[in-house]
Structure formats: C-alpha cells, structure tokens
Amino acid sequence: MSNKEKWIDLAKESYSKAYVPYSKFPVGACLVTKTGEVFTGVNIENASYGLTNCAERTAIFKAVSEGHLEFQHLVVAGETDEPISPCGACRQVLVEFCKADMPVTLVSKTGDLKETTIAELLPYSFTDEQL
Ligand SMILES: O=c1ccn([C@H]2C[C@H](O)[C@@H](CO)O2)c(=O)[nH]1
Numbered sequence: 001m002s003n004k005e006k007w008i009d010l011a012k013e014s015y016s017k018a019y020v021p022y023s024k025f026p027v028g029a030c031l032v033t034k035t036g037e038v039f040t041g042v043n044i045e046n047a048s049y050g051l052t053n054c055a056e057r058t059a060i061f062k063a064v065s066e067g068h069l070e071f072q073h074l075v076v077a078g079e080t081d082e083p084i085s086p087c088g089a090c091r092q093v094l095v096e097f098c099k100a101d102m103p104v105t106l107v108s109k110t111g112d113l114k115e116t117t118i119a120e121l122l123p124y125s126f127t128d129e130q131l
C-alpha cells in the first residue's frame with residue numbers, strides 16, 4: 001500500500017470521529033507534514049451553525065498547535081458523489097500554511113479521486129506578500 005493510499009484510508013477512518021449532529025455529513029482530512037507526521041481532522045459542528053469547524057481546518061490547527069508549519073500533502077474525503085470540494089474559508093487557511101504547488105487529493109464516497117493543488121483551489125489568493 002502506498003503512502004497516499006494510507007493517507008486516504010486515514011482520512012476516511014476519521015469519519016467516525018466527526019461531530020455532525022446537524023448535517024450528518026462527516027468529512028475527514030489527513031494532513032501530512034514535510035517530515036511525514038500525519039494529522040487527521042474532522043468537521044466539528046455547533047448548535048450555532050456558523051461556528052462549525054471543517055475537517056481541513058481542524059487538521060491544520062492540530063498540526064500547527066503541535067509546532068508543524070511545513071506540509072507535503074492533504075487528503076480530504078467526504079460522503080459525496082463527486083470528490084469533495086473544500087469551502088472557501090478552508091482554502092484561505094490552507095494558503096496560509098501550504099505551498100502553492102502542494103498536492104491535494106479530494107476523495108468521493110466511492111473512492112473517486114481528484115488530484116489538485118493549493119493554487120488550483122485558490123488562485124490569485126491574498127497572502128502575507130501583499131501586507
Ligand atoms: O470540505 C468540506 C466541506 C464541508 N465540510 C463540513 C462542514 C459541515 O459540517 C458539513 C456540511 O457543510 O460539512 C467540511 O468539513 N469540509
């Protein structure tokens with residue numbers, strides 16, 4: 001089994017930890033650091049719906065909290081017909097921590113994959129270079 005297949009499995013396995021009483025729509029992410037450590041994340045919803053934290057941001061915030069700032073790959077898996085597509089808020093947070101050419105693998109419920117990159121997900125993004 002390749003590393004990427006393992007990361008896809010980890011993203012899917014994390015569904016069981018998603019806190020999704022409102023949408024019943026679990027999403028799992030697996031973020032891999034440059035040195036190969038893996039951080040999973042799930043969506044965590046709230047009765048005040050807007051405070052929901054997506055799986056992607058949960059994974060990033062976990063990794064950054066542990067001192068990791070360099071990443072090599074992200075997998076996001078959802079119970080969608082087509083490979084899941086990260087929301088705009090997560091794309092902006094990903095741009096903050098991931099290089100433009102970092103590969104991102106998006107996964108559907110049947111295991112269809114879409115291979116993309118950070119820059120493809122959020123072209124012409126606002127970054128610290130503009131501050
Ligand atoms: O890429 C995505 C898309 C959606 N969600 C979550 C937010 C909410 O909990 C549920 C439905 O939008 O899915 C994620 O975690 N990641």
Ligand SMILES: [Zn+2]
Pocket residue numbers: 054055056057086087088089090091
């Ligand atoms: Zn999101």
